[in-house]
Amino acid sequence: MPESFPVLVIGAGPVGLALAGDLGWRGIRCLLIEQSDGSIYQPRMDLVGVRTMEFCRRWGIVPWVEASPYPRDYPQDNIYLTGLNGYELGRERFPSMNDARPPETSPQKRERCPQNMFDPILKRFASSQASVEIRYHTRLVSFVQDADGVTAEIENVNSGERSTVRAKYLAGADGARSAVREALGIKMVGKPVLTHTTNVIFRCPHLVSLHDKGKGYRHIFVGPEGTWSTMVAINGADQWRFSIVGGPEQQDLTMDQIRAAIRRAVGVDFEYEILTVVPWIRRELVAERLGDGRVFILGDAAHVMSPTGGFGMNTGIQDAVDLSWKLTAMLEGWGGPELLPSYDVERRPVGARNVAEASRNLQRMLSPGHNPALLDPTPEGEATRKRVGAEFSEAMSHEWHTLGIHLGYRYDDSPVVWSDGTPVPDGNPHVYKPTARPGARAPHAWLKDGRSTLDLFGRGFTLLGFGADAAEAASFIHVAKERGVPMNFVRLEEPEVAKLYERKFVLVRPDGHVAWRDDEMPARPGDVIDVIRGAVRATSVQAAGEKRLAANAS
Numbered sequence: 244m245p246e247s248f249p250v251l252v253i254g255a256g257p258v259g260l261a262l263a264g265d266l267g268w269r270g271i272r273c274l275l276i277e278q279s280d281g282s283i284y285q286p287r288m289d290l291v292g293v294r295t296m297e298f299c300r301r302w303g304i305v306p307w308v309e310a311s312p313y314p315r316d317y318p319q320d321n322i323y324l325t326g327l328n329g330y331e332l333g334r335e336r337f338p339s340m341n342d343a344r345p346p347e348t349s350p351q352k353r354e355r356c357p358q359n360m361f362d363p364i365l366k367r368f369a370s371s372q373a374s375v376e377i378r379y380h381t382r383l384v385s386f387v388q389d390a391d392g393v394t395a396e397i398e399n400v401n402s403g404e405r406s407t408v409r410a411k412y413l414a415g416a417d418g419a420r421s422a423v424r425e426a427l428g429i430k431m432v433g434k435p436v437l438t439h440t441t442n443v444i445f446r447c448p449h450l451v452s453l454h455d456k457g458k459g460y461r462h463i464f465v466g467p468e469g470t471w472s473t474m475v476a477i478n479g480a481d482q483w484r485f486s487i488v489g490g491p492e493q494q495d496l497t498m499d500q501i502r503a504a505i506r507r508a509v510g511v512d513f514e515y516e517i518l519t520v521v522p523w524i525r526r527e528l529v530a531e532r533l534g535d536g537r538v539f540i541l542g543d544a545a546h547v548m549s550p551t552g553g554f555g556m557n558t559g560i561q562d563a564v565d566l567s568w569k570l571t572a573m574l575e576g577w578g579g580p581e582l583l584p585s586y587d588v589e590r591r592p593v594g595a596r597n598v599a600e601a602s603r604n605l606q607r608m609l610s611p612g613h614n615p616a617l618l619d620p621t622p623e624g625e626a627t628r629k630r631v632g633a634e635f636s637e638a639m640s641h642e643w644h645t646l647g648i649h650l651g652y653r654y655d656d657s658p659v660v661w662s663d664g665t666p667v668p669d670g671n672p673h674v675y676k677p678t679a680r681p682g683a684r685a686p687h688a689w690l691k692d693g694r695s696t697l698d699l700f701g702r703g704f705t706l707l708g709f710g711a712d713a714a715e716a717a718s719f720i721h722v723a724k725e726r727g728v729p730m731n732f733v734r735l736e737e738p739e740v741a742k743l744y745e746r747k748f749v750l751v752r753p754d755g756h757v758a759w760r761d762d763e764m765p766a767r768p769g770d771v772i773d774v775i776r777g778a779v780r781a782t783s784v785q786a787a788g789e790k791r792l793a794a795n796a797s
């Protein structure tokens with residue numbers, strides 16, 4: 244008999260770990276397999292966005308992130324310069340993690356926690372869930388699905404031993420070259436090559452003492468030919484990730500060329516050790532579908548974007564949270580046939596939006612173009628540096644302020660969201676305007692008892708009643724219970740929060756998005772509950788309701 248699990252997750256990168264952890268947190272058994280030993284050869288992500296930190300808050304792991312070894316007193320300035328010993332063109336100042344405060348619209352702030360520190364935190368979280376099993380050195384070989392489940396062949400990469408796993412659902416968080424996506428025949432749409440870039444991590448504990456620019460997080464080097472490299476303080480101490488941006492054509496750099504580029508950026512000869520070199524291709528791609536039947540893809544398997552903005556992993560973790568509660572609903576028996584298809588409807592447009600914004604950020608980063616006088620020690624050179632610095636600072640500020648991307652993503656067209664017909668809000672990637680319109684992330688507000696509204700949401704649905712009695716919500720909750728939908732009622736006497744949420748009753752999903760709201764309880768609670776659990780399509784129920792109203796009126 245093959246081993247059997249409700250969910251098989253492929254790939255223990257940050258997204259697979261988040262999915263397994265969230266499933267475990269919801270009490271769902273799953274097996275997570277990872278072909279490698281889980282160690283990070285070269286950390287890629289280092290920005291944990293504010294929404295991901297809100298998930299970490301829900302999972303109870305914020306203190307783990309705050310305790311990660313990234314120094315919390317390290318300033319986060321972004322500096323635009325011709326060289327560490329050259330001209331400073333501009334600077335966007337950002338405080339250290341110790342000094343930064345959450346935005347008004349969230350109980351959390353974004354964190355700097357590179358992948359070699361964040362993956363182990365997610366691994367610890369996932370492993371601490373009793374229902375999660377993680378197997379490293381284990382790869383997916385193939386799978387087939389049928390009406391009742393998925394049969395996968397997996398292999399221990401050390402021994403070569405193969406075995407069969409049967410699962411109800413399979414989730415491919417297996418990265419940009421996803422074998423799961425390939426097996427499903429899903430194409431990636433977009434631009435397969437934006438740049439051929441080379442990332443080099445070098446160690447130099449005394450780098451800051453070699454120049455006068457002080458400590459900074461990201462350095463963007465601009466020469467007369469335009470933006471040519473960047474350098475980030477990857478661990479805030481002795482390691483630096485130097486990135487030679489390149490162009491659309493293949494670049495195969497020799498070690499001498501890499502060393503010459505580092506010398507050019509720093510401006511003096513100095514001692515350092517190259518730890519890793521990774522050539523990679525920057526892409527702009529979104530999968531044409533996020534799954535097929537009982538098999539789903541998420542994270543980089545579903546969207547591959549330029550790192551400019553730090554959206555990739557954060558978008559993937561949102562995928563994981565969206566998919567997790569829907570799989571839970573199906574496995575617990577209260578999810579209907581529209582629920583899993585809504586994963587694609589909800590998440591694919593968000594992936595596409597973030598991929599596009601990441602590419603716009605790349606264009607901003609490359610915007611200085613050719614400025615032959617940039618390095619001239621003349622009044623003309625000075626005027627060029629002033630102009631380039633001002634224009635670049637303005638352009639780059641868009642990349643640093645992206646709350647609209649992190650908090651403002653909405654599921655307006657979802658078949659499992661009951662629209663209230665209010666106008667669709669603007670989707671500015673830079674500005675987040677809180678809204679409790681169905682489909683949006685339920686907004687944060689501090690409650691009198693010191694909790695955030697977000698602390699009320701999570702495992703099941705939460706029906707908020709502003710100044711409402713439990714009796715008023717009783718039949719709604721009763722109908723939900725009848726259908727097996729986990730739901731609890733929370734009465735709030737908080738006028739400011741009521742103003743923010745705009746309706747007397749607001750129903751929030753297990754992922755923290757608003758499913759439905761109104762000033763009155765629905766005459767037919769089952770209609771709403773059947774839509775939000777995916778038993779019927781919102782449009783068909785609403786059309787039937789309108790017909791009924793018309794019939795009653797005539």
Ligand SMILES: Cc1cc2nc3c(=O)[nH]c(=O)nc-3n(C[C@H](O)[C@H](O)[C@H](O)COP(=O)(O)OP(=O)(O)OC[C@H]3O[C@@H](n4cnc5c(N)ncnc54)[C@H](O)[C@@H]3O)c2cc1C
Binds near residue numbers: 276422523
């Ligand atoms: C330079 C750089 C900087 C970045 N900075 C940020 C940032 O600051 N913030 C951010 O949000 N994003 C950032 N990103 C993007 C981010 O790193 C990725 O989006 C993220 O790592 C994707 O996570 P994932 O789990 O989907 O995929 P991956 O991290 O690629 O993990 C996939 C895993 O699946 C495993 N796997 C593959 N095939 C199989 C198989 N057949 N069987 C078993 N296991 C398998 C792989 O070994 C791998 O461990 C950056 C990217 C780059 C290149």
